[in-house]
Amino acid sequence: MKRRDFLKRGAAGSVLVGAMATPAIAQSTPEVSWRMAASWPKNLEVTYGSANALCQRVAELTNGKFKIQVFAAGEIVGGLQVLDAVQSGSIEMGHTLSSFYIGKKPAYAFDTGMPFGLNCRQHNAWMYFGGGRELMDELFAKDGILVLTVGNVGVQMGGFYRKEIKTPEDIKGLKIRIGGFGGIVMSRMGAVPQQLPPGDIYASLERGTIDAAELIGPYDDEKLGLHKVAKYYYTPGWWEGSASVTAPVNLAKWKELPKSYQSALQVAANEQNLMMMARYDAGNADALKRMIAGGAEVKTFSREILDASYKATVAVMEEIAAKDADFKKVYDNWSAFLDNSNSWFRVAEGPLDTFRYYYAKK
Amino acid sequence: MKRRDFLKRGAAGSVLVGAMATPAIAQSTPEVSWRMAASWPKNLEVTYGSANALCQRVAELTNGKFKIQVFAAGEIVGGLQVLDAVQSGSIEMGHTLSSFYIGKKPAYAFDTGMPFGLNCRQHNAWMYFGGGRELMDELFAKDGILVLTVGNVGVQMGGFYRKEIKTPEDIKGLKIRIGGFGGIVMSRMGAVPQQLPPGDIYASLERGTIDAAELIGPYDDEKLGLHKVAKYYYTPGWWEGSASVTAPVNLAKWKELPKSYQSALQVAANEQNLMMMARYDAGNADALKRMIAGGAEVKTFSREILDASYKATVAVMEEIAAKDADFKKVYDNWSAFLDNSNSWFRVAEGPLDTFRYYYAKK
Numbered sequence: 001m002k003r004r005d006f007l008k009r010g011a012a013g014s015v016l017v018g019a020m021a022t023p024a025i026a027q028s029t030p031e032v033s034w035r036m037a038a039s040w041p042k043n044l045e046v047t048y049g050s051a052n053a054l055c056q057r058v059a060e061l062t063n064g065k066f067k068i069q070v071f072a073a074g075e076i077v078g079g080l081q082v083l084d085a086v087q088s089g090s091i092e093m094g095h096t097l098s099s100f101y102i103g104k105k106p107a108y109a110f111d112t113g114m115p116f117g118l119n120c121r122q123h124n125a126w127m128y129f130g131g132g133r134e135l136m137d138e139l140f141a142k143d144g145i146l147v148l149t150v151g152n153v154g155v156q157m158g159g160f161y162r163k164e165i166k167t168p169e170d171i172k173g174l175k176i177r178i179g180g181f182g183g184i185v186m187s188r189m190g191a192v193p194q195q196l197p198p199g200d201i202y203a204s205l206e207r208g209t210i211d212a213a214e215l216i217g218p219y220d221d222e223k224l225g226l227h228k229v230a231k232y233y234y235t236p237g238w239w240e241g242s243a244s245v246t247a248p249v250n251l252a253k254w255k256e257l258p259k260s261y262q263s264a265l266q267v268a269a270n271e272q273n274l275m276m277m278a279r280y281d282a283g284n285a286d287a288l289k290r291m292i293a294g295g296a297e298v299k300t301f302s303r304e305i306l307d308a309s310y311k312a313t314v315a316v317m318e319e320i321a322a323k324d325a326d327f328k329k330v331y332d333n334w335s336a337f338l339d340n341s342n343s344w345f346r347v348a349e350g351p352l353d354t355f356r357y358y359y360a361k362k
Numbered sequence: 363m364k365r366r367d368f369l370k371r372g373a374a375g376s377v378l379v380g381a382m383a384t385p386a387i388a389q390s391t392p393e394v395s396w397r398m399a400a401s402w403p404k405n406l407e408v409t410y411g412s413a414n415a416l417c418q419r420v421a422e423l424t425n426g427k428f429k430i431q432v433f434a435a436g437e438i439v440g441g442l443q444v445l446d447a448v449q450s451g452s453i454e455m456g457h458t459l460s461s462f463y464i465g466k467k468p469a470y471a472f473d474t475g476m477p478f479g480l481n482c483r484q485h486n487a488w489m490y491f492g493g494g495r496e497l498m499d500e501l502f503a504k505d506g507i508l509v510l511t512v513g514n515v516g517v518q519m520g521g522f523y524r525k526e527i528k529t530p531e532d533i534k535g536l537k538i539r540i541g542g543f544g545g546i547v548m549s550r551m552g553a554v555p556q557q558l559p560p561g562d563i564y565a566s567l568e569r570g571t572i573d574a575a576e577l578i579g580p581y582d583d584e585k586l587g588l589h590k591v592a593k594y595y596y597t598p599g600w601w602e603g604s605a606s607v608t609a610p611v612n613l614a615k616w617k618e619l620p621k622s623y624q625s626a627l628q629v630a631a632n633e634q635n636l637m638m639m640a641r642y643d644a645g646n647a648d649a650l651k652r653m654i655a656g657g658a659e660v661k662t663f664s665r666e667i668l669d670a671s672y673k674a675t676v677a678v679m680e681e682i683a684a685k686d687a688d689f690k691k692v693y694d695n696w697s698a699f700l701d702n703s704n705s706w707f708r709v710a711e712g713p714l715d716t717f718r719y720y721y722a723k724k
Contacts (some may be wrong), residue, residue, distance in 0.1 A: 298709060
């Protein structure tokens with residue numbers, strides 16, 4: 001926004017305090033107070049902490065003039081109502097996963113990550129330099145929302161299972177706590193996806209009301225202690241090649257911000273996109289070791305299961321694309337990018353990572 | 363820095379213009395002009411462009427008050443003299459690779475990346491949440507420098523070769539253009555490392571004065587057209603698990619900055635750390651395809667060569683650690699982090715990436 005435009009809008013902008021009554025230098029740095037509703041409880045300390053760090057950085061960059069207060073899930077808005085609240089303008093912004101809202105629009109899933117999809121680096125490459133940002137801008141603008149990419153959790157674990165899962169047959173009838181696009185694919189494979197709040201999972205697994213539960217990765221999973229009641233901890237969590245966290249912003253409120261505040265919010269979002277992944281990457285290793293010492297048994301999904309899951313994923317995506325124009329538009333761009341990107345990642349990153357991870361020992 | 367501290371320092375700070383003569387609001391946002399010397403020519407458009415984007419973001423965040431002007435290699439300082447110029451204070455900051463300066467202190471190499479070392483995500487995890495930042499702060503502060511992490515190029519290619527390299531024997535006597543820590547290891551393996559400016563490589567390979575040349579990755583390598591004179595394009599570039607780009611800042615100049623300007627520079631650095639990698643990740647795939655269409659033949663180093671290179675790398679690192687306390691201090695922390703991190707990355711990221719990169723096809 002040009003400064004002149006800003007001054008013009010300032011008189012009408014509800015967030016601007018005394019814009020016309022103070023000297024020029026203050027007009028470009030008005031006092032602005034926003035509320036951000038997160039989908040996380042405070043004990044998901046990496047995601048919740050990253051939301052806080054984002055707002056703190058924005059305050060620092062604006063000499064305390066642009067204040068954003070973070071609320072945990074349920075404090076002002078339920079964890080799964082964040083996007084709606086941003087759309088209605090009852091809060092200015094949120095901190096959530098777009099995949100929570102695929103019931104509204106399946107194409108939202110691309111903003112988070114798809115089964116067997118882009119890994120964290122590939123997702124960022126697509127989002128910033130491969131057309132993803134423009135597609136998400138267009139998609140969410142239809143609902144009056146702008147989405148900022150504010151983090152990633154990487155490849156998740158495949159969850160906790162009471163019994164070993166060896167072939168696609170073992171998935172049939174499996175009562176598994178799983179949501180999002182992965183839930184749709186698991187359902188197609190014969191599983192019976194369950195919706196359960198995190199606090200109810202332990203008891204349900206212990207009683208056998210459910211057979212399995214998918215969560216996040218070791219750093220967060222460890223807190224629930226599920227390996228005590230379902231010791232098989234499967235990998236990889238193929239439901240997303242990586243899971244990107246999003247901050248939806250009410251588009252009208254965004255447009256009211258001075259350019260330097262938009263810049264502060266954007267750059268702080270980009271910083272947290274880097275930092276959240278780094279913090280999980282630093283914390284997961286030790287958490288997994290502690291879980292293994294506590295009885296978790298790590299198992300890798302068989303090639304047969306991965307093949308069947310991949311096949312089901314592609315079938316589901318193509319079916320949705322055939323009947324949903326929004327989904328198809330993103331899917332065509334995204335899947336071309338994915339294929340092209342894999343053709344490069346398997347040339348340099350793949351071989352060196354493989355040698356380093358598996359073979360090199362002092 | 364507290365605002366009161368800043369005002370106290372302001373009177374002495376050479377970069378502060380009229381700090382005591384203007385009203386309070388202006389005192390926290392003085393006009394500051396810095397110069398940044400990059401080690402890159404302008405045609406290395408991703409790295410050079412990222413330096414520019416960093417400075418542009420800082421200007422945006424400070425309403426144009428904190429200006430940093432970027433100079434290409436050779437404009438005010440030679441590409442390999444950037445660190446010295448920052449240390450002496452003749453320029454306020456640079457944009458370079460710390461590994462260019464390992465002749466001065468071998469431990470600087472950890473700031474960039476080591477052979478068979480941390481990949482991009484692992485490097486960020488180590489730097490921000492694994493102790494790397496504190497170790498680099500301590501190491502560089504001895505020379506009056508603060509280093510900001512401002513980018514990464516990921517795993518590089520292994521370079522262009524006139525003849526196939528099949529066993530470690532083929533490396534003996536190989537005249538290869540390579541620098542940094544990888545050059546030391548290649549020398550240990552019997553190669554004869556050569557220093558050559560990029561502009562001279564093509565003719566040297568064509569004439570056979572050198573046998574091979576290592577550069578960066580497809581996006582940058584394509585411009586030199588080396589595959590026309592040395593068609594074997596080897597992978598992976600094991601010289602670094604990833605190569606991180608650094609902006610060294612003169613520590614005294616850094617301390618003179620108001621807190622909000624430090625914050626602006628820090629957050630812009632973090633943003634570019636994300637963006638540079640994303641831009642390379644988005645651009646390398648197509649560049650590689652064009653090179654292959656133009657005659658490049660991609661070859662993967664044999665397991666035998668990787669094993670021998672890995673063994674030589676560990677031997678060299680341990681020898682240096684035995685006689686260099688600065689190196690040892692970083693090496694001990696870094697190698698423990700690397701082992702621990704690999705134990706996690708091979709559980710989830712590794713298996714899913716491997717399935718996706720190599721096996722999954724529609």
